[in-house]
Amino acid sequence: MRTQIHLRWLILGPILGLTVIISGVVALEELQPQRAPADFAVDGLPPLAIDDAPACIRRTDADPGDLLDGFAAGGRVASSQITACPQAWDGRDVTFIGEAIGELIRRDGGVWVHVNDDAYALEIGPLTGHRQHAGFNSGLPVWLPDGLHEQIAGVGRPEQRGDVIAVRGVVHRADPDDGGSLTIRAQSIDVLDESRAVHTPFHGIQAAVAGALAVAAVASLGWARQRRRR
Amino acid sequence: MSTMLRPGADDLKLIGFYLGKVLLGLGLVMLVPLAVAVATREWNAVSEFAIGASLCIIIGMVSDGMLATRRQLTWAHGMVIVALAWLIGAVFAAIPMYLSGRFSHPLAAMFEAMSALTTTGMSVIHDLDHTPIAEDFYRHLLQFAGGQGIVIVVLSLFASGGSRVASLYVSEARDERILPNFIRTARFIFLVAGTFLVAGTTALTLALLAAGFTPSRALYHGINLFFASFDTGGFSTMQASMLYYHSMAVEIVVMVLMIAGTFSFGLHFALWRDDPREVLRHLETRTLAITSTGFFIAVCYGLYRAGTYDSVEAMFRKGLFTLVSAVSSTGHQVNVGDTYLTDWGVLAPAAIVGAMAIGGMASSTAGGIKAIRVGIAFKTLVHDIMRVLRPDSALVVTTYHAGRRRILTDETSRAATTVLLLFIGSFLVGAIVGLLYGDHDITQTMFESVSVGSNIGLSIGVVNPDMPKVLMAVYIVQMWLGRLEFVAVFALVGYVLSLARRRSHA
Numbered sequence A: 001m002r003t004q005i006h007l008r009w010l011i012l013g014p015i016l017g018l019t020v021i022i023s024g025v026v027a028l029e030e031l032q033p034q035r036a037p038a039d040f041a042v043d044g045l046p047p048l049a050i051d052d053a054p055a056c057i058r059r060t061d062a063d064p065g066d067l068l069d070g071f072a073a074g075g076r077v078a079s080s081q082i083t084a085c086p087q088a089w090d091g092r093d094v095t096f097i098g099e100a101i102g103e104l105i106r107r108d109g110g111v112w113v114h115v116n117d118d119a120y121a122l123e124i125g126p127l128t129g130h131r132q133h134a135g136f137n138s139g140l141p142v143w144l145p146d147g148l149h150e151q152i153a154g155v156g157r158p159e160q161r162g163d164v165i166a167v168r169g170v171v172h173r174a175d176p177d178d179g180g181s182l183t184i185r186a187q188s189i190d191v192l193d194e195s196r197a198v199h200t201p202f203h204g205i206q207a208a209v210a211g212a213l214a215v216a217a218v219a220s221l222g223w224a225r226q227r228r229r230r
Numbered sequence B: 001m002s003t004m005l006r007p008g009a010d011d012l013k014l015i016g017f018y019l020g021k022v023l024l025g026l027g028l029v030m031l032v033p034l035a036v037a038v039a040t041r042e043w044n045a046v047s048e049f050a051i052g053a054s055l056c057i058i059i060g061m062v063s064d065g066m067l068a069t070r071r072q073l074t075w076a077h078g079m080v081i082v083a084l085a086w087l088i089g090a091v092f093a094a095i096p097m098y099l100s101g102r103f104s105h106p107l108a109a110m111f112e113a114m115s116a117l118t119t120t121g122m123s124v125i126h127d128l129d130h131t132p133i134a135e136d137f138y139r140h141l142l143q144f145a146g147g148q149g150i151v152i153v154v155l156s157l158f159a160s161g162g163s164r165v166a167s168l169y170v171s172e173a174r175d176e177r178i179l180p181n182f183i184r185t186a187r188f189i190f191l192v193a194g195t196f197l198v199a200g201t202t203a204l205t206l207a208l209l210a211a212g213f214t215p216s217r218a219l220y221h222g223i224n225l226f227f228a229s230f231d232t233g234g235f236s237t238m239q240a241s242m243l244y245y246h247s248m249a250v251e252i253v254v255m256v257l258m259i260a261g262t263f264s265f266g267l268h269f270a271l272w273r274d275d276p277r278e279v280l281r282h283l284e285t286r287t288l289a290i291t292s293t294g295f296f297i298a299v300c301y302g303l304y305r306a307g308t309y310d311s312v313e314a315m316f317r318k319g320l321f322t323l324v325s326a327v328s329s330t331g332h333q334v335n336v337g338d339t340y341l342t343d344w345g346v347l348a349p350a351a352i353v354g355a356m357a358i359g360g361m362a363s364s365t366a367g368g369i370k371a372i373r374v375g376i377a378f379k380t381l382v383h384d385i386m387r388v389l390r391p392d393s394a395l396v397v398t399t400y401h402a403g404r405r406r407i408l409t410d411e412t413s414r415a416a417t418t419v420l421l422l423f424i425g426s427f428l429v430g431a432i433v434g435l436l437y438g439d440h441d442i443t444q445t446m447f448e449s450v451s452v453g454s455n456i457g458l459s460i461g462v463v464n465p466d467m468p469k470v471l472m473a474v475y476i477v478q479m480w481l482g483r484l485e486f487v488a489v490f491a492l493v494g495y496v497l498s499l500a501r502r503r504s505h506a
Helices: A002-030 A064-068 A078-083 A204-229 B009-039 B043-066 B075-099 B106-117 B133-147 B152-158 B162-171 B182-210 B215-230 B241-245 B247-260 B264-271 B275-280 B285-304 B312-327 B347-358 B370-390 B410-435 B442-453 B471-484 B487-505
Strands: A093-107 A110-116 A139-145 A164-175 A181-194 B399-401 B405-407
Touching: A002 A204, A002 B043, A002 B075, A002 B106, A002 B370, A078 A093, A078 A139, A093 A139, A093 A181, A093 B442, A139 A164, A204 B043, A204 B106, B009 B043, B009 B075, B009 B133, B043 B075, B043 B133, B075 B106, B075 B471, B106 B133, B106 B471, B133 B215, B133 B241, B182 B215, B182 B247, B215 B247, B215 B399, B215 B487, B241 B247, B247 B312, B264 B275, B275 B285, B285 B312, B285 B347, B285 B370, B347 B410, B347 B442, B370 B399, B370 B410, B410 B442, B410 B471, B442 B471
Parallel strands: A139 A181
Antiparallel strands: A093 A110, A093 A164, A110 A139, A164 A181, B399 B405
16 A cells, blocks of 8 residues: 555656646746837838739749739838749849848958848847747848948847848849859848847846755755765 | 566656656756856846756756665666656756747747757747847757767766666667777767867857858857757757858858768767778668768759759759758758748759658667668668569578678568658658648648658748647657657557556556
């Protein structure tokens, strides 16, 4: 009988413990202090030039160029529209708006910069201090020749939303100067919104729990050592 | 029936004792990003890692103090410990991830943790490009811990007795013993990993400096890229993956590291002993060389037919990198988002699926069915054909080279083809569950299922932060099964059933 009780606790104990830990972690995450995501919305953006961009999944029949008959040169386009049918956009003159992210990668004659046009870039700001999940980042690499990239003062990083720029340039489905990548080669840029620091609210409750658990961890080291000696 | 397993309290104590050791090791791993978070003054990340590490250490110490037993480790224990270690390890590894607030729900954080530990590299993180440095570093470090086999790493450090650890080593799908003693084998694995860590990170940092990065950013990207490449993980510091770097030099170094990660530690040992002939003669090397050449031709022909690239150089560069990324089960991408689907035609992605399914070599950090099994399955087929074609009285003997010359036995053939079939079954289940939601067609769900089940990480968009929870759970199981190559997980299921039967009989 005693063995049965022992066995039961060896099974139920870890399950109960794990449940308590997971519940505690979920509660802590929900207690994160928040800021208003709307602070980072970029105002006055022009609308996308077309609503229904073609999707070219395994398209082998129609001439993809015909798919964009209604698109006027220099119209605004989203990265998701271009990646949905790169062949249709090849050589098109477009306006692409997004956040300069990561770094300006310097090369002879200019820089490469990745430009994200997702919700974190244009609507809600970096996912720090708010709980509005908006999925993966999405964007395109942009080549900025000398004379253009100097306008960019800050790029997106942890705790920083980078400059939001409007790039006027040409889409290259397979850019020969970048090993065949899908790129935009800029002809002009405008900075629509300057880079801004993102304040991360300090999670005091989480810090307190961490401190208490750290003390318990140190104590458990001593306890286990003593028990082993015995 | 009398020979069936009847696990008792002592068995559970033994399992709990070793699981505690693994969690203790995981806790120590978390102290590294904690130090990074302190250095970068990311205070919320400091508390996330402090909580994760403390919980792991407390459980490790409590199990050490309360569950110590004189009972000897058996093969069954080894299998159960390893299967549970990867599952529970993923749960605890997910704690700092979930506290970061970058995951839709706890299951998504566990998906990310399992993906990291199994070196799959599929990600469901929101807003990766603004992720704090320490949190991003942690994702990559977990790939290193998982790739080197966290169970064997931890137990070779904390446990004594090579023969006892042997069962855990084999259970972790690393059945190639390089040195006579398993502890020494594990330490050789450390040596290889440590050497590549220094050389690979240096090479990547230099390549990134040449590519136009600042020194501090080059080092940061270099370390993370090393973890993701050598351990064939495939996570990236930026959502754009390899496309972000615009550098052929970086791509070449990454390809070398991916290939090094694909090699079994046995072949690393042969190279270490200056015995390149062993590498050339090995069945796995030959199988990979033949299949990869075939897939590369198919990829190039597919890209040519799709008209994706204007130049041969671009076609070779993109095609070769993606193929190496698939064969090595790394999953680094050189294309934007879903353009594998929208701009690569049909044949090239199909060839990539084939390469992903085969994967790399056994006893390496790579995933997939493994070249040795494909080679043995092919040899078995040839053997059976020869037996049919020759007179009944003729003795047909088939041999292959794997460390030494070996005779192909029925047992070897059966073991290889069984696991091969289990992998195919796993791919089909994942693809069918993906189809149930009606958002994707069979080619898309099959691509993703093979990528997940083979621990690859290439994606055409089925895996995303908002994917259905049931599909996410299925993919977690696929990653777990793929990493442990089924046997340890089946042993765990058998163990749980035995336990339930014992309790119902009591």
